[in-house]
Amino acid sequence: MDDNAVKRSRPYNTRRNIKPKETGHTGATACSHQNAAAVNDIPAGSICEILHFFQSKLDKNGFSKWIRESPDDLVDPADNAESDRYALLVRNVKSCDSRRRTQTDSIVVQSGLLKTFLEGFFKGYPGETMSLTPLVFCPPFKPFVHRWEAFQKARNEIVDPALKGVVDLLSGVLQNELGEIMHRRNDLMSNGVITHDLLWMVFAPGDQVYCIQNDYDRVHQVEFARYMPDTGEFQVSARSIDYDGHGFGYRAQRHVIHYFADTLPVNCLKVFPLRFIRGADTVRQNVLARGKLWEAYTGYHFTEYEGVGVARHLPGEPRFNVRGRIVIDGDAFNMFNPNNAIQIRPRTKTLDDERQILATPVLRGYSLADKEWLEFNVDGVKDIVWDPQAFTSLVLPPELQSFKTLILGIADAQLRQRKDVDDSVQAKGRGFIVQLSGPPGVGKTLTAESLAQLMRVPLFILSASELLMSHKQFEARLKDIFRMVPRWGAVLLLEDAHVFVQARNSTEFGRSALISLFLEQLEHFRGIMFLTTNRTDNMDPAFESHIHLSLRYPELDVHSRRQIWKQSLTGNTAFTSEQLNEISKVELNGRQIKNVLNTSHILARVRCPEVGYEHVRTVLELTMGDLAKRSTRDRPKRRRLNDGASNPKRSAAQ
Template sequence: MSVDLDYTPKFSLGMRPETKHLYRPDDRSTWDEWNPENIRTDVEAGSFAQECALIVRREPHPSNNNQAALHSITVQSPLIKKVLEGTFEGFEGLNTQLKQLTFKGPFHPFYYRWHRFEKLREDEQDQDTKDHLDLLYAILTKEILPHIEVMEDLIKNKVMSFDYLWTIFSPGMEVYTKIDGHDRIVLLKDSRYRANMSGEYFSLEFRYIDCDGSGFGYVETSMEINSFDGVKKLGDLGALPSHLHPNVEDLVVRLHARGDCLEKLNGFHHMSYSGFYTARSSRQIRKRHVESGRIVIDPHTYNIYGMPGPNLEPIQSRGLTKSAYDKKFGGIHNVIYRATSDAFQVYENILEKYEKNRKGQPLAPAKTLSSKERLLCTPIIRGYCLTFKSWAEFDVENVGPIRWSENAFARLVLPHGYKDIIRAFVQEQLSRDDDFDDIISGKGLGFIMLLSGDPGVGKTLTAESVAEEMHQPLYSMSAGELGETAAEVEDSLELVLELTSKWNAILLLDECDMFLEARTTADIKRNRLISVFLKKLEYYRGVMFLTSNRINDFDPAFESRIHLTVHYPALDTASRLHIWKTFVGMGNPHSRITDKDLAILAKNEINGRQIKNIIKTGRLLSKQQKVPLSMEHVEMVLKVKRGDFR
């Protein structure tokens, strides 16, 4: 656009109440004055155009070169811009203060906020502003209203065409979709048509709310709707405005409850989990299943030691607070909301019920979510699976409280006084009230107990029972899982000790014989392993149980690191009788095994683990036969165990 140097301005920028129409024959040409009778370049626009409230550009229609299509509108009028500031309040990616504010056809922002624009134009009291608005309104009416009519007809029939998908997805609205099999409500950030090698598709960019252990924030994701012919039912699109969901009340109730769970779980929690979860490591991602498994919910630690979590964008708005403009329009400023006002009002009323229940409760900006924000929450919470020792993403709806085995410690078979000593030591250490320290700060702050004895006498069960008694997480692993080289052992042990100390968990290192045996000059590799192990024990701050099947060749250096050593004698008849009674009584209320039978069984010189396995197998037999557990079932298992097939 050239400027006429001899032209004398009569109006300031954008204040002339006229529209300047421009045209170009193709996208390589410059914009020139529009001549509707002869579509070709005529006279170049000059300074006069800069005074006009609007500059309207046209070009040949893509399907008919004999017709002109509206290309764009540049708003120069400061009076119009002031009204547009209210029209597009909260509309992301649009700044109405630009010197030359240009909108390109098909004018999506005006379409989405059309009823708001109409309302502001009708209510305008200043005549000059109204004159300017009328210029814009006259042009846009011909562009916007046909789209609204088509959209309303499609919605009325509960279908949608590919070309009109954009008409029902307005930026900032809540959208229902499914992600990884989960019902989701997400916040629409942007939508547009795109194309790739496979053809055209409609792209939807969303925001949802995630957590990092201390607060909440937005995370972005996207989905695509591939091109299709004709029309599709709204429910078959893969996404639709959330208020149009056929069972919206049930959807809101479920997703609000799920968001409430996420809000409560954000932080550190020791929980139970049943169902599939996603195990993640640097090498692989896989689905696993666990039933009543113990987990630690800890998104913050997951992000440090597991897989880095998503970056959270701040949540700007809080709650259902409405601006002055929203209140003025009754909250229905979006054209799709207006077209489906009954469904939208039902949706809003459901949310209002939840918000009213929260009135009077103090808001913590970083940690408290509004009703709408709860709907946007991810169904996934991050943490650690103690059962399979893996960082994982858990389904919030499968997380539940732990059902502690309250009688586990009481049922433990140990010599008189052992249980009292163990309980006292562990209880005191977990309370962390004792500030007794080493001469060197940070050393010797943990409590390490060595449990030795034959297999099956209750060493592992002791650690498990103590964790149940204290309601603390139990991190259980065998020494072989730490690695083979000194470097592997050091890295693994450092991580395990860090996690258990952070979670105030009880650590059980099973079968530690390779670390406990005395060092020799003949095996330098194992000596390095033992040295690393000793060094890490020195600075451990938590409760650790070490188990060993033999203690004959004990390295003297461990004596100063271990606070209590408990040797488990072989089970005598009385101990075995107690174990038989315990396992027979667990889950077998109608058992036909008598006290006389138990006395006979106690004479078998087998360990506690073997007794448990025999009862478990006997129960399977009784269930298959649909009869109560009896002595016959146990004897049959014992015969098979001894290889007696007579």
Template sequence: MDPSTGVEPPTEKEPEHENDVDNGQEKEERQPIVRVDQMKKQRFRYVKSSKPKSRSQAFSRYVIIVARRISAQGVFTGEYVVDIRGKHLQQIISEAYQDMPSIPFSSLITLEKEELKLLFYERVTFARKLQNAQQTETSGSDPILRAMIFELTALVSFIDEHFSSVTYELSQLPTDRVTYDLLWTLFRPNTRVFGMGTLREERVFRLSTSGYKQSQDGSSSFILEMDYLDFNGHSMGWVEPTIYGIGSFHGSKPICQLPFFPIVYHENCARLERKLVQRGERLLGLHISGHLQEYKGHAIDGDEGHGNGRVQKFTVNGRVMLDPVTFDNTKPNNDLLPSISTPINTQSLAEDQMGLLSPILYGFSLTEKRWGGFDVMHLQNVEWNKRIDEMLVLPEDRKDFVKSLVKSQRLDSGSDSFDDFVRNKGKGLVGLLAGPPGVGKTLTAEVVAEITRRPLYMISSGELGQSTSALEKNLASALALAETWKAVLLLDEADVFLSERDNVNLTRNAITSIFLRDLEYYQGIILLTTNRMSSIDPAFQSRIHFCFEYDDLSELARRQIWSQFLSRSASHFVSEEEIIELSKLPMNGRQIKNAMKVSTTVAKERKVSLTKNIITQALTLSGSSWRKLPPADRALPTDSDLSDLVARVITDISKLDPSSASSGETRANSGSAVSPAHTLTKPQIGFLSCTVFLIIITAFQLWSLQDVPNLIFKIKLTLMLASVSAAVVIFPMVLGCLI
């Protein structure tokens, strides 16, 4: 027996034919006869030929058979075909690869070139088993143990011989570095591979296959086909394998700097494993649809309907609703949701499988109004603002009414709740918020959402489309989402839905009718905002449960808003007197909020406390309408000032009358007598006086109307006032001059 080759040569006592002996009795059988020619002696004779052995019989004593593959031209192709025949080896290899049921090592198989790498991955395991068996062996050991030692020795010898160049190259490298050609030595099938996802989140994959691939442009890459565990809203399990790649590189490279590498090479492998288990437990708790969470960071959104698996990022800073079921129903062609190939039971997940769970949860961003995937590590539980109603500048009786109304609203109320005569009709709560911008309409909706602890879903009429069909479809989708999530729906700028119907605009009439129908059967809380109360269709009066009309902010209301925003500032030196000065500026709540945001950012960047000067600078650069106001040190002209101005002008004009000068009086600037040719007549003096007076009045009118935003309206008003002034002033003065 030669352990180095794994071959036991046949003995002389071996029967020549497999049927030579049968139960100890010889049997006569016909044997072929062969003619043997002796050319030199020119003789021939007939002899009996022996029956050739079959291929299986010829190599029955070998445990490993290695065959070289020869081309049709008789050239060695460099590929080997290996048969594993040893019974003990088949069992040992089967145990080593029990996590790979696709490879039937339990029976006689043939390993191609790539499959031979499977033996290399477990070389250490085989050598350890051989060492243990040799230590157990004694002089009178079991022949089965000796046979196993023989087969293991042959296997280890074959691996060392076949992969001798690979072993040598690895020995020349540090254990934490690898070359591109030796990447395959790291990636045994079923290895847990660490990598970073699209959102730079830590991911762990299960390797299926790997190998080198040459692209059409001649570049090479190492391809990894890997899968992981995910949840698509309907089932959890293994997703379809996804292809990842490692680009080629020169020289050696640290293993931990590869885009993908076995998790055992991670510098903090133990800590990472614990972190992955904790993350997996949190993922399992959020897989059920309908979780409202706070999110700040990047999210991913798939290209719908292309089937190319591309994703794009977008930023989210607000609340998200985790709901993969509704995601799938709303966007069935979205490539982001995973396809589960092998479902599993979530109750039977082991700790190592917890790390294989995808950290991406699927849902809807309420701020960006987009479906996408969100990293679980950026999700936080919602902290409801219990004092948000203090920011709403409304009369206390109105705020108490709103709070009482929305708290009593329950979609799942019992039989004692009020219902319409028609089933499922009139169960919703509809509110109308009317008023100019920046007076608290949106804040009222936020207060309602916080009090009821429901998500706030805000949409505007412009987001629903232009055509009737698109608007009807998108409106129905928005109402369905809000009702599914029991959200407070804020339909901003709802004038297009509320407009009064007429006999001319049939499209607008259709939109109003559709909205009236949907509003009748909606079972949630919906708030509508409008700036035009006078143009609302009368049919909405019976469908709106409460209506709030907001006036422009008073000085007291603006003072409260300034004080509230300043109280939320980390550090400020704005006195109460300065707040009163700021409240005199005719700004709305949104403008005040924007000014405070800019001022706080500037103060933070300068690392100083917030002051009125910084706020004033922000207001100067904001372009708000308050800049059109006169400065504080510039007072409006009084009636006495205007009278004095007119008197001075008339006095100056009267000096041009020759009758007021003495006879023979000369001009001071020239010293010559006044020429009769330049003497003004009374009609000319009267006309000139009226012209100057009209110019002064027109200038005063333009100055006093500088706050009017509409230029055309300003011009019309000025011309009208000038005409009235001409009729009242010019006609009597001209008439007096003529007389």
């Protein structure tokens, strides 16, 4: 190094003017500088050299500083070409344990043979990459603790002498280091207890753990477990199998075990390894059977359900006691609840036994009675028992019998997803809208119910009062309904439809705006819709072009009432023909007949097992007075509904 370079280095020497060669280190060759300026004028960082500093010894206050002198007590590093030849390196430090002089700081695996063995043995263990160079293991040597018995078994089965030699070396080091803690673990396990500081020993990655969630036995698989640095709580990160509407995959589950003193039975923890539960094999078989059933019900299913449904997307996650028909549709659940959509990783189409046992018992879908998206438990699901005679036994007056044939044809067309030939515009006019009017209890609602039963599709019942909301909410709600109905092939029943079908006027601005929105959405409706109303006067002209068929149901006559009584008493032999004729004379609608029978059943339970004529007569006299006074009087003959009752404009168009 030239003199100019030495001079240029002096302003950066905080202790002494020592040339770099005096420190025992050789700096890089200085860049050539012509006509060097004064030392104080040299810009910072302009000297192309390396200047080494060393940490000084601690002073009496425990502080050190950076100096240019090399410490006198430096020794040559142990890792060198000679140490590279050894299969294992064990680094030791002074022990804080009074019974030991040193303890292992780390174990370095250098043997390629041993690395290959460990790579196969620890396959699938998270966080460990056995192909690294160097491959270092540090206390508490969790991978070996979690698989200690399997490691010893694999070691004893080795045939290759060279491999067995290096594995025995590693085993010996680990036994010396882990002997005491493994003895403590075995002692705790033999008594079925654990301490908080050793929880990590019983939660190995890949282990199946047991817990109770929402009153159901659950099995999860451990991904990793750790102590939280801020609270000291023990967190178990696990995973279960779920369904997102397109496939199966893992979903994260997190369990926290709070600090506890002394020991605690393992099976008293909120989550614990499945092997510690009494009757583990039985629990495993039951959960596996439930997982198989759950897999069978994923996708789209229209079923019965009895049990609790939980609305996770609503504030407070309210619970509903559901008893009725539901639509199971995980894809639609995500579509209509994007903020609570199910996220899984990765995705697969089928499950084996090891994944079925991890399956959630939760099915997601829509409760038709509660009109809510809910989470259901698979144990409460059962298949619907269909009534094949529901539609054919529908009681209608003679002049409306042809309506059955017509609606059956429409239902068949809807099931085959055919387009309405009357409208060639894509996505428009694919629906069939029927208006049913007449007094209460004459079969308007039952008509829609019977058709849905025949088609084996959901019946979506909606009251007009449920749609009386703000314009924005109304439009969003109507769009959702008009998307759900064709998706499930459902029949839509809109009750009290006169709110929308009656003519608009200039004073009801809010109602007029809602009707306009309704008509706009109606253009895109696909499916079968029934509009029921007790009032057909003053219909809005804009609705007439949308209604394909308009029928008026008359009040029930004696013959119709007798049919309803007879069907309602199917299987009951306690009524004679004369008694049926007698009770049919009482002017009741279909809903009232049903109520009388329900009350008669209650009365029959007190006196005898089967409903009889006397029970019905008693209820009729209590609720309607003297039966004789209620016999049918001669009444003016009603105007029969003929083909002209259907929409004349629509008929002309056809």
